[in-house]
Amino acid sequence: MEPTLGLPKFLPRWLCFGVFWILLSVLFASQAYWSGYAPWPEALWLEAAHWLSWGIVSPLVFWLCRRLYRGERTWTRYAAGLLLGAIVISLLQPALTQLFIFLSDGVRWLLSVADAPPRSFLPTLHVAAVKVAGYNLPIYAGLILAWHAMTYYTQLRDRQVKAMELESLLHQAQLQTLRSQLNPHFLFNTLHSIAELVHRNPTLAEQLILRLGELLRQVLRSSTEQEVALAEELDFVKGYVEIEQMRLGERLQVTWEIAPEALAVKVPSLILQPLIENAILHGVAATTRAGVLAIRAACDHGYLHLQVRDTGPGLPQAGKAQVGIGLSNTQTRLRRLYGSGQRFELLNDNGLVVNIQIPLAAPALEAAT
Known part of the structure; x- marks a missing residue:
């Protein structure tokens, strides 16, 4: 009242x-x-x-x-x-x-x-x-x-509120992914690249068309669960990365350093896509020289460590710069899913480095309470 x-x-x-x-x-x-x-x-x-x-x-x-x-x-x-x-x-x-x-x-x-x-x-x-x-x-x-x-009722109500907030954040992440992967600008650039390759390199143009179709189908059937295995998350983002590699050519080099034991670890759904998108669009593609995108995952001392690194211009005044919706939404989801057990940091080190640390064993919704 x-x-x-x-x-x-x-x-x-x-x-x-x-x-x-x-x-x-x-x-x-x-x-x-x-x-x-x-x-x-x-x-x-x-x-x-x-x-x-x-x-x-x-x-x-x-x-x-x-x-x-x-x-x-x-x-x-x-x-x-x-x-x-x-x-x-x-x-x-x-x-x-x-x-x-x-x-x-x-x-x-x-x-x-x-x-x-x-x-x-x-x-x-x-x-x-x-x-x-x-x-x-x-x-x-x-x-x-x-x-x-009264304590049990209050905790139950708080868990329900947090679950609704997390569900809302997941939907926002899904909408952000759809907007970034299906927006007219992305499709225009991809189709423009295909048009240029049709006569010069028909084989690559065909591969690009097929990969774009696979990505669109994958977006439509993507999981709506709060957490997925890291292997499933990587399969999802690799489609996006491959198209960008075809489109940008030698300007984008990608390295994957994924520890085998990390593939089965549960991670928040769509946690990597906004980080990789930010690294490509505002890092590698923001410069005229060739750039490197590095994605790393490893388990150590009860935590999963994820890192997305690019060789772009980085952030001006690291720690004080305004981050975009994708990075901000990712940070908020991690904080509400894992509380003090998570870590999210942005560093300037010959480009932008995004480090994420999440506990291996803690159930996400319980840790949020």
Whole structure:
């Protein structure tokens, strides 16, 4: 619920929290009244003192759960902490209840509303703590279960939101790929190259036409999964690279350094294509001299290391330059898929170098949470 009238954002939640304990007070006061235990004003006050004291100590229970449940969540530590919390709460809650009643009786006596002064606090607390211990422990356990239910719901909702965001980013990457591979400028350059080769080198022109058709079919049947094997990702980008090699000729030299053990590793779908496209269009093709595009993949110390390097002009003021949509989208996807377990960096080293590091074993969607 959104706050209104300039109210703080936390107010509606705490307001609902307070209303919950007030409703419990009214419910149990009604039961005491209709059973003849006490008149309505006295029954309401006694129940309100009891349940509102639980409203005060329940944030302490939630804090204890949150404190114990993070980090290394060993059941020994968690159970010991909750047991110690049960002892503290079993004393604190009746102490607050009796403090409210003691202060109320004291005020009534000072105002001459009551005929006798309030009873001693400590003996009354001892009796009250023993009296309510039997059903205070189930209430304490219920608060712990409520915290876990709320935590599970929040985590589930966050995972669903992140999954939707990742799905959206995947669709954006697919649209970006379609736009880059099928845009009129790319097709025009390819068809123009084919037209020049028809009479001068018919064999190469035929190969270029066939490879272009294969690439278009591959784009249409490309996987919509969030992660694919690196081998499948490489098969996809090789079609794009081969066409660019045919089109640019000797100006584009490509080297592939792929470790065999890296081929089966799962990588985000369409993670390499925008990097390679950027290296060709803004690196090699941006200069008049011949350029080299190097794609590397290797596994080391539990991580997959990917590198795309070109010998183009690089980035001006590395680290401060504005990156394009493809590089920005890639960086965002990696951060949301793998969190702090990933690394994405752009370096100037006789051209632009893009380094990616992703964990081998961490499931992407779980790491994003």
